[in-house]
Amino acid sequence: MGSSGDNSDRLSAPAAIRTENLTMSYAHGRGIENVSLTVPRGSVFGFLGPNGAGKTTTIRIFFDLLRPQKGSAEILGHDSIKGSIAIRERTGYLPGDLALPHSMTGKEVLEWLSSLRPHTPPVRRDELVERFKVQLDRPIKQLSKGNRQKIGLVQAFQHNPELVVLDEPTSGLDPLLQDEFHRLVRDYVGNGGTVFLSSHSLDEVQHTADLVGVIRNGELFTVESVTSLRHRGLRRITLTVAPNDVERCWNILRDLEDVTDLDRHDGGFEFAYGGTYAPLISALANVEVIDLLSRAADLDEVFLDLYRGEK
């Protein structure tokens, strides 16, 4: 079968996740409002936002742990409430605040959890245990947070599900293991799997995600590809000017519309710039510029800019 055939298969299959106007409010105020998003199959969707933005609330609706007050979620073609068992059969989940029974060993936990899935044997368990060097023989209560998190990762992937939902998956993992995790995600998606990955760290998401949804205060305010986020044109500029021009330059920069995050230090400025170069250069025409350094902002800065724009 050629690649065009594969593509049409992919198009005809329902999206891995599709939510429409998902709304859930709590008595104490926080929650989510009208979250609509689509996660195509075979992709990594980064769900980005600060703590308390509504990431976990959204995810818990996918597994019918919460029922939305409004809107709906469809996972692998099943309604999140009516088709919950079918959804859970075919997905893996790593909760954000992973709690494992303390008295059991890692091996016992993995065996117990796969006994909750009698129809999908843990075909990947051994390979994953090897890969992450999971400590199987010690009771959970004796394991560090990172070692517990590894068990959480293994249980989410061990039955080789079609979709894996990971809530802050790398918390507690050291950098080496984070790399291993990113490789795991890439391999898994390469083999047709779909990953929904929530995180408050851009760094984590920009290395793995194809699409990024940014959520804040319960509202999803953009879904973009990582490349398009980067290409929003935001630049980071370091400007050095002659000492007697510093004051004048400061006033010029302050008045420029596309300058944000303006910082002044001895003899120079640092700022984020979101516009085209022409207005900046003509504004600086009469300033004695000693040095101008411009580089593409990393996603962190784009992200901060997005938040600023929303305020």
Next chain:
Amino acid sequence: MSSLLLRWPVLRHGLRERRRSLLWWSLGVAVYIAIIAAVWPSIKSAPGLAELEQQLPEVLLQLMGAENYSMATGAGFISGELFGFMIPIFVMVLTIGAGGAAIAGAEDRGVLDLVLSHPITRRSVFRQSAALIALDAIIFGVVIVVSLMVASPIVNLGLSFPNVLGAVTGIVLLGIIFGWLALAIGAATGSRPLALGISGAAGALLYLASSLSGIVDWLRNAKWFSPFWWATNDAPLVNGFIWWHAPVMIGAGLVVCVVGAYFFSKRNLAA
């Protein structure tokens, strides 16, 4: 049994988690029974016990639950000393604890989220938890039966096996009802303190309702609502358990479960 355990992983896990506390409870009640039994020979030989009992006012005997038998017989003594108060307390603390821990407790610890992200219905989790509580109470009951039947010939208590079995069945069912009540409240609300508090308070009130129903006129009909009355009416250890009480008690417990499971399947789980 083993194939049931394979198909019911929540029950199996619960048994594993509870095996240690169940072991200590069983040991505790066996020792307690041994001590009470060891006291019997000196009580029996104490002069004037039966006479003293005859002089006690009827009201006092009723309050002690001893109106239908004599404390001067082995069965009467055990019935009054163990089955009137301590054994029901033992079994209820055990089952209410298990009931509160099963769903509300797992939710508190965060384990329930992980379990319910697997393809298992909330009803099934509830069902397996209810089975776990029943199994807890039954194992505990077996320990009581064995302890009594071992002690009886040694200190001449003269207990009859059918009566011991009947009396313990009543107590086991009593424990199951309150354990299921705690399970249902915990499952419906997600609050373990609420589950333990309400079940404990209900236990205390219904105990009073049963023991006062013969004395206080306006409480005359309250006994019908008290599992204590259904379990211990007419001193089963002396006069035999009224077996048709068993299905009534099981039915009441099942009603509590159905209500609890209904609310559990409808609500949002705490993160």
